[in-house]
Amino acid sequence: MGSIVEPWAAIAENGNANVTAKGSSRELRHGRTAHNMSSSSLRKKSDLRLVQKVPCKTLKNILSNLQEVILGTKLTLLFLAIPLAILANSYNYGRPLIFGLSLIGLTPLAERVSFLTEQLAFYTGPTVGGLLNATCGNATELIIAILALANNKVAVVKYSLLGSILSNLLLVLGTSLFFGGIANIRREQRFDRKQADVNFFLLLMGLLCHLLPLLLKYAATGEVSTSMINKMSLTLSRTSSIVMLIAYIAYLIFQLWTHRQLFEAQQDDDDAYDDEVSVEETPVIGFWSGFAWLVGMTIVIALLSEYVVDTIEDASDSWGLSVSFISIILLPIVGNAAEHAGAIIFAFKNKLDISLGVALGSATQISLFVVPLSVIVAWILGIKMDLNFNILETSSLALAIIITAFTLQDGTSHYMKGLVLLLCYVIIAACFFVDQIPQPNDLDVGLQPMNNLGEVFSA
Amino acid sequence: MGSIVEPWAAIAENGNANVTAKGSSRELRHGRTAHNMSSSSLRKKSDLRLVQKVPCKTLKNILSNLQEVILGTKLTLLFLAIPLAILANSYNYGRPLIFGLSLIGLTPLAERVSFLTEQLAFYTGPTVGGLLNATCGNATELIIAILALANNKVAVVKYSLLGSILSNLLLVLGTSLFFGGIANIRREQRFDRKQADVNFFLLLMGLLCHLLPLLLKYAATGEVSTSMINKMSLTLSRTSSIVMLIAYIAYLIFQLWTHRQLFEAQQDDDDAYDDEVSVEETPVIGFWSGFAWLVGMTIVIALLSEYVVDTIEDASDSWGLSVSFISIILLPIVGNAAEHAGAIIFAFKNKLDISLGVALGSATQISLFVVPLSVIVAWILGIKMDLNFNILETSSLALAIIITAFTLQDGTSHYMKGLVLLLCYVIIAACFFVDQIPQPNDLDVGLQPMNNLGEVFSA
Numbered sequence: 001m002g003s004i005v006e007p008w009a010a011i012a013e014n015g016n017a018n019v020t021a022k023g024s025s026r027e028l029r030h031g032r033t034a035h036n037m038s039s040s041s042l043r044k045k046s047d048l049r050l051v052q053k054v055p056c057k058t059l060k061n062i063l064s065n066l067q068e069v070i071l072g073t074k075l076t077l078l079f080l081a082i083p084l085a086i087l088a089n090s091y092n093y094g095r096p097l098i099f100g101l102s103l104i105g106l107t108p109l110a111e112r113v114s115f116l117t118e119q120l121a122f123y124t125g126p127t128v129g130g131l132l133n134a135t136c137g138n139a140t141e142l143i144i145a146i147l148a149l150a151n152n153k154v155a156v157v158k159y160s161l162l163g164s165i166l167s168n169l170l171l172v173l174g175t176s177l178f179f180g181g182i183a184n185i186r187r188e189q190r191f192d193r194k195q196a197d198v199n200f201f202l203l204l205m206g207l208l209c210h211l212l213p214l215l216l217k218y219a220a221t222g223e224v225s226t227s228m229i230n231k232m233s234l235t236l237s238r239t240s241s242i243v244m245l246i247a248y249i250a251y252l253i254f255q256l257w258t259h260r261q262l263f264e265a266q267q268d269d270d271d272a273y274d275d276e277v278s279v280e281e282t283p284v285i286g287f288w289s290g291f292a293w294l295v296g297m298t299i300v301i302a303l304l305s306e307y308v309v310d311t312i313e314d315a316s317d318s319w320g321l322s323v324s325f326i327s328i329i330l331l332p333i334v335g336n337a338a339e340h341a342g343a344i345i346f347a348f349k350n351k352l353d354i355s356l357g358v359a360l361g362s363a364t365q366i367s368l369f370v371v372p373l374s375v376i377v378a379w380i381l382g383i384k385m386d387l388n389f390n391i392l393e394t395s396s397l398a399l400a401i402i403i404t405a406f407t408l409q410d411g412t413s414h415y416m417k418g419l420v421l422l423l424c425y426v427i428i429a430a431c432f433f434v435d436q437i438p439q440p441n442d443l444d445v446g447l448q449p450m451n452n453l454g455e456v457f458s459a
Numbered sequence: 460m461g462s463i464v465e466p467w468a469a470i471a472e473n474g475n476a477n478v479t480a481k482g483s484s485r486e487l488r489h490g491r492t493a494h495n496m497s498s499s500s501l502r503k504k505s506d507l508r509l510v511q512k513v514p515c516k517t518l519k520n521i522l523s524n525l526q527e528v529i530l531g532t533k534l535t536l537l538f539l540a541i542p543l544a545i546l547a548n549s550y551n552y553g554r555p556l557i558f559g560l561s562l563i564g565l566t567p568l569a570e571r572v573s574f575l576t577e578q579l580a581f582y583t584g585p586t587v588g589g590l591l592n593a594t595c596g597n598a599t600e601l602i603i604a605i606l607a608l609a610n611n612k613v614a615v616v617k618y619s620l621l622g623s624i625l626s627n628l629l630l631v632l633g634t635s636l637f638f639g640g641i642a643n644i645r646r647e648q649r650f651d652r653k654q655a656d657v658n659f660f661l662l663l664m665g666l667l668c669h670l671l672p673l674l675l676k677y678a679a680t681g682e683v684s685t686s687m688i689n690k691m692s693l694t695l696s697r698t699s700s701i702v703m704l705i706a707y708i709a710y711l712i713f714q715l716w717t718h719r720q721l722f723e724a725q726q727d728d729d730d731a732y733d734d735e736v737s738v739e740e741t742p743v744i745g746f747w748s749g750f751a752w753l754v755g756m757t758i759v760i761a762l763l764s765e766y767v768v769d770t771i772e773d774a775s776d777s778w779g780l781s782v783s784f785i786s787i788i789l790l791p792i793v794g795n796a797a798e799h800a801g802a803i804i805f806a807f808k809n810k811l812d813i814s815l816g817v818a819l820g821s822a823t824q825i826s827l828f829v830v831p832l833s834v835i836v837a838w839i840l841g842i843k844m845d846l847n848f849n850i851l852e853t854s855s856l857a858l859a860i861i862i863t864a865f866t867l868q869d870g871t872s873h874y875m876k877g878l879v880l881l882l883c884y885v886i887i888a889a890c891f892f893v894d895q896i897p898q899p900n901d902l903d904v905g906l907q908p909m910n911n912l913g914e915v916f917s918a
Contacts, residue, residue, distance in 0.1 A: 185717060392678040395670060403663045406864065410656060416713045420660050423702050424667055430698040431671040434691040436683070 068284045075108035095314035102307040103334045111338030119290045122283035130256040140335045144305040145374045163328035168363040174421030176355035180347030181415025191352035193411040199360035200405045206367035209240035213388040237386035241372030248368040527743045534567035554773035561766040562793045570797030578749045581742035589715040599794045603764040604833045618786035626791035627822040633880030635814035639806025640874025650811035652870040658819035659864040665826035668699040672847040696845035700831035707827040
């Protein structure tokens with residue numbers, strides 16, 4: 001790997017220098033992980049000619065800033081859903097309507113957060129940039145989880161996080177490999193296995209942490225009362241969460257520092273698409289304005305997430321879908337939509353490394369960062385949330401990891417692999433669709449409809 | 460891959476042109492998938508000198524045709540079992556005897572069906588030839604399954620299909636790798652991993668479809684009644700079956716059209732055995748006579764399968780074996796005998812690709828074509844058959860897939876790999892031998908010997 005060019009040293013600190021180097025031979029190293037690059041494909045090149053004519057300088061700056069941030073994405077229209085959701089809530093229209101509007105409003109926000117973290121990364125350098133991305137990469141999932149916790153809806157937290165991992169592993173990856181395979185049907189698509197391997201053994205560790213509390217419940221014999229079992233499962237879950245966070249930190253050190261070259265999207269020079277991918281080399285907005293936007297957007301995400309968490313039961317009743325189906329399938333699809341689109345576009349351009357980076361990166365991030373963090377936050381809030389995601393959910397997670405790990409094992413890809421992953425997702429979704437098993441009330445310890453099974457085994 | 464020679468264009472339409480090109484460098488491409496080639500090793504070169512002396516031309520044609528079809532296989536003797544079985548049935552000798560004779564009669568028929576599909580493939584071209592093979596490859600299993608369904612013996616259908624997948628994955632593959640390894644002990648046997656990979660992730664998808672309905676039953680809490688759970692499991696199974704059939708069709712497109720070169724048995728030129736493998740380049744029987752034979756044989760298979768399905772309980776009582784053992788272990792061994800022998804012979808000749816093609820091809824075909832088809836046929840007949848093969852059977856299927864996938868992971872083979880697969884089969888067979896868990900009457904929904912556990916769940 002050539003020496004790493006420190007970009008920000010060369011660029012004077014002015015907000016709207018907008019030099020775009022067409023297809024530079026080596027992507028500029030400023031924390032451009034797969035995440036940013038995949039959402040960068042949703043960006044519209046904002047032409048500033050209109051704004052330049054505005055006479056006074058500060059106004060011009062603000063306007064160009066606004067244009068960059070708000071109009072800089074193809075999903076701008078979806079921003080309209082945000083005021084509508086707020087209006088619907090204040091005049092309390094139908095709650096399912098609020099649910100729908102808030103969900104739609106979250107999609108462009110997720111993409112903007114990724115855009116903003118990328119802009120900040122210009123100023124903070126690759127390591128901090130990577131860190132920012134590693135934490136805010138799944139901001140929407142994290143915020144929804146914490147708000148659901150605050151409302152003591154532990155089941156929604158578990159379902160939505162699990163659904164997010166499944167959708168990253170099977171849906172995002174499946175569609176990318178499928179469409180990528182069709183677009184490059186003459187060519188054998190290759191990708192770097194090493195990066196995928198790191199994600200897989202971390203995901204397997206996450207699976208272990210979910211499996212043990214679940215099996216603890218099955219293994220519990222008659223003498224142990226349910227509350228005793230739940231206490232054991234809780235302590236185990238909290239310890240495992242701490243261990244998972246340690247693993248995640250080690251993973252960040254591995255990814256952003258010691259083995260960085262593994263994770264950089266290799267620029268395969270023979271790639272015909274190179275010239276099209278015009279990579280923004282310089283930040284379009286200033287650091288502090290970027291930071292302010294990031295904080296503002298996070299607040300709006302929190303607001304919309306609050307609506308979503310509040311109205312999920314009503315949406316479930318009126319749409320006739322179980323809460324588990326909505327949180328496992330619908331929520332993640334909307335939350336990941338921006339990244340998902342980006343991953344497919346890069347797969348089209350036969351840049352599987354980036355699609356893989358997005359899908360597996362997010363899955364690892366949620367499984368080893370967002371989930372344990374929610375358990376720790378629940379612990380602090382005095383809410384009993386354990387890692388036992390229940391038998392149906394944990395087995396689909398196990399199968400999803402095993403099938404994806406097996407499919408990506410030999411470093412090549414074709415459309416059949418994508419199709420199989422996609423169809424597995426359809427089957428799992430169908431399973432949660434028919435699964436009308438009523439959810440236990442969340443007040444007692446976490447989600448465990450199985451507690452009567454515990455007694456049964458001992459009978 | 461060289462250009463594909465269309466053989467039939469060159470050959471005039473006369474039934475008994477019998478030119479055998481000795482050891483041509485590249486096997487003739489006319490849909491010669493591993494299936495046909497493996498049963499071709501059981502063919503006897505029929506010498507037509509005797510028949511040539513017959514004066515009148517049509518008689519000569521018929522006789523040579525008869526000789527080709529009936530005497531063209533080393534298993535001709537077993538044909539005698541068919542009239543005996545029919546006799547035994549009309550004079551209703553001991554029912555276990557009828558069961559035994561019908562089973563034996565089925566073996567040569569399975570081989571002849573594969574021979575006939577290969578002959579027809581000469582006339583229909585590689586794609587249709589491949590399609591023919593992909594559907595009639597496991598004609599006996601399919602016919603037994605549908606007849607058992609018609610008699611509402613859902614348990615027998617499930618057991619026999621599961622047994623067939625297990626025997627393909629562990630027994631056929633195990634013996635081939637074992638004997639192949641012993642015969643080529645000096646050499647490292649290589650095979651093309653890509654083809655095996657495609658089969659494995661399809662099999663994993665099939666596993667997922669069996670696992671979810673099974674777990675749905677375990678996840679059901681007290682509130683949900685057994686009939687409600689069965690209804691959910693049934694809807695889920697039927698949706699998954701449709702998804703499985705879609706996956707199978709995509710697999711056929713992948714195998715016979717877009718990525719055909721992956722599935723053609725590579726002719727490794729340095730192979731010393733080349734000259735011996737005299738490959739029949741031209742059809743020995745006409746298209747319509749081949750077709751007539753195929754229809755005739757299918758009817759005989761149906762007749763024998765009817766006997767088998769009828770007398771299976773009596774055979775189980777008199778031989779002291781449980782129905783599950785007979786259907787999981789005995790039925791598949793007989794049904795696959797012809798292919799099995801062929802796979803071993805090709806493994807001897809260090810042509811592992813063909814043995815793999817047979818074993819994995821059949822396993823995929825049964826898991827993603829015959830099983831979902833039976834569920835759909837049951838649906839049409841109004842019989843409640845779901846994909847829940849129960850915990851013991853599904854776990855042995857899961858282990859079989861994972862062990863075989865792992866063994867074939869690096870593209871090489873030696874006798875130890877074969878031995879391990881073989882011993883796994885013995886262990887699973889032992890498990891079903893001791894498994895005296897009384898079978899539930901098949902009248903209620905599908906196979907769930909666990910239903911006493913089911914009620915217990917809802918207690």
